[in-house]
Amino acid sequence: MHEMSIAIAALEIMEQAALKHSARRILAVWIEVDASACVEPEAIAACFEVVCAGGIAQGCALHLEQSPIRARCLDCGHEFDLGPGLELPCPLCAGRGLRLEGGRGMVVNRMEIEE
Numbered sequence: 001m002h003e004m005s006i007a008i009a010a011l012e013i014m015e016q017a018a019l020k021h022s023a024r025r026i027l028a029v030w031i032e033v034d035a036s037a038c039v040e041p042e043a044i045a046a047c048f049e050v051v052c053a054g055g056i057a058q059g060c061a062l063h064l065e066q067s068p069i070r071a072r073c074l075d076c077g078h079e080f081d082l083g084p085g086l087e088l089p090c091p092l093c094a095g096r097g098l099r100l101e102g103g104r105g106m107v108v109n110r111m112e113i114e115e
């Protein structure tokens with residue numbers, strides 16, 4: 001997943017939600033991106049500003065969070081949260097055979113609208 005596609009996908013979700021609530025403007029949005037997407041928050045913010053320009057979400061405040069993803073070590077079975085940059089070995093046995101339990105991709109958690 002890349003920054004621009006995340007920004008576009010987020011805006012689509014926001015616009016649909018705004019339509020449902022007959023919002024005139026979107027004031028703020030809280031978006032969670034899982035750490036496995038390896039994205040730069042600053043880059044998402046920049047792309048987001050571009051895709052929102054001229055639309056209902058123009059100038060809205062973007063609150064971006066990176067959620068950790070669960071990983072399980074194939075050597076010892078230890079489960080732990082994996083942060084950004086998936087190079088970490090298992091903290092218990094330093095094994096590098098990790099199975100990712102799957103992140104949630106991009107999620108729009110909440111938004112603030114003007115009706």
Ligand SMILES: [Zn+2]
Pocket residue numbers: 073074075076077078090091092093094095
């Ligand atoms: Zn291990």
